[in-house]
Amino acid sequence: MNWLLVAIIVGATTLKDILQAIAMRRHGEIHDFRPDALGPVLRLLARNRTIIASVVCSAVAFFAFLRLVSTADLSFAVPATAASFVLETILAKYVLKEHVGPARWTGACLVACGVALLSL
Amino acid sequence: MTSPPPHSKTIVLTLVVVLSNVIGNFALSRGMRGTTLGSPLGYIQALVNPWVAAGVFLLILWMLSQMALLSLADLSYVLPVTSIGYVLAAVAGRLFLQEQIAPTRWIGVLLIMSGVIIVGRTAHRTTTEPVR
Numbered sequence: 001m002n003w004l005l006v007a008i009i010v011g012a013t014t015l016k017d018i019l020q021a022i023a024m025r026r027h028g029e030i031h032d033f034r035p036d037a038l039g040p041v042l043r044l045l046a047r048n049r050t051i052i053a054s055v056v057c058s059a060v061a062f063f064a065f066l067r068l069v070s071t072a073d074l075s076f077a078v079p080a081t082a083a084s085f086v087l088e089t090i091l092a093k094y095v096l097k098e099h100v101g102p103a104r105w106t107g108a109c110l111v112a113c114g115v116a117l118l119s120l
Numbered sequence: 121m122t123s124p125p126p127h128s129k130t131i132v133l134t135l136v137v138v139l140s141n142v143i144g145n146f147a148l149s150r151g152m153r154g155t156t157l158g159s160p161l162g163y164i165q166a167l168v169n170p171w172v173a174a175g176v177f178l179l180i181l182w183m184l185s186q187m188a189l190l191s192l193a194d195l196s197y198v199l200p201v202t203s204i205g206y207v208l209a210a211v212a213g214r215l216f217l218q219e220q221i222a223p224t225r226w227i228g229v230l231l232i233m234s235g236v237i238i239v240g241r242t243a244h245r246t247t248t249e250p251v252r
Contacts, residue, residue: 024190092196099246107200110235117228
């Protein structure tokens with residue numbers, strides 16, 4: 001059951017981030033951060049189906065994480081979910097077509113190992 | 121792929137993403153301490169707690185600031201760079217909650233910081249085409 005929850009958390013987190021990245025790249029760079037300029041941007045994003053799907057994934061990941069930590073130790077939950085760093089970097093390269101060079105691969109792997117060690 | 125330092129907007133948004141996540145999680149865990157979530161009513165009662173309400177507000181700010189950051193930087197840049205939050209959470213636990221940090225955890229801190237520095241030196245945006 002715990003590994004199923006880990007798979008749900010990693011899958012939902014990864015999907016959330018990929019969907020958000022797709023939606024924000026389609027939207028384009030946000031230049032103006034004044035409150036009166038942010039209002040229309042937020043209204044536009046709240047109607048965006050990709051963003052809505054990412055919020056649903058976020059909720060799934062959040063409640064699956066709450067369920068996992070209610071039955072398993074945090075020291076199991078956090079390192080197991082660190083796998084999402086590497087998975088998301090792979091998808092960033094092949095789905096988002098980002099140029100992931102050796103520096104980014106190294107960085108993603110170091111961070112994933114670091115998160116796993118940090119939660120021991 | 122090494123580039124000049126990222127512009128100030130990327131740095132400011134990265135700071136907002138990291139701080140809202142770390143402080144939001146801290147507020148949420150502080151507010152949830154000793155709370156039992158037996159029924160849906162329990163979740164609503166938990167939201168009345170000022171710490172939980174502040175935590176939820178900060179986590180909404182975290183999501184919005186991460187979306188703004190993704191509008192100007194790659195996902196494969198944002199994820200490792202914002203993971204510095206794990207380090208801040210560990211240091212905050214040591215400083216404010218007097219938690220003991222084992223040597224393996226300090227090695228974890230060093231690995232994350234190395235990853236952040238390595239990725240932070242790459243160009244924050246490598247793509248211009250929207251995803252189909």
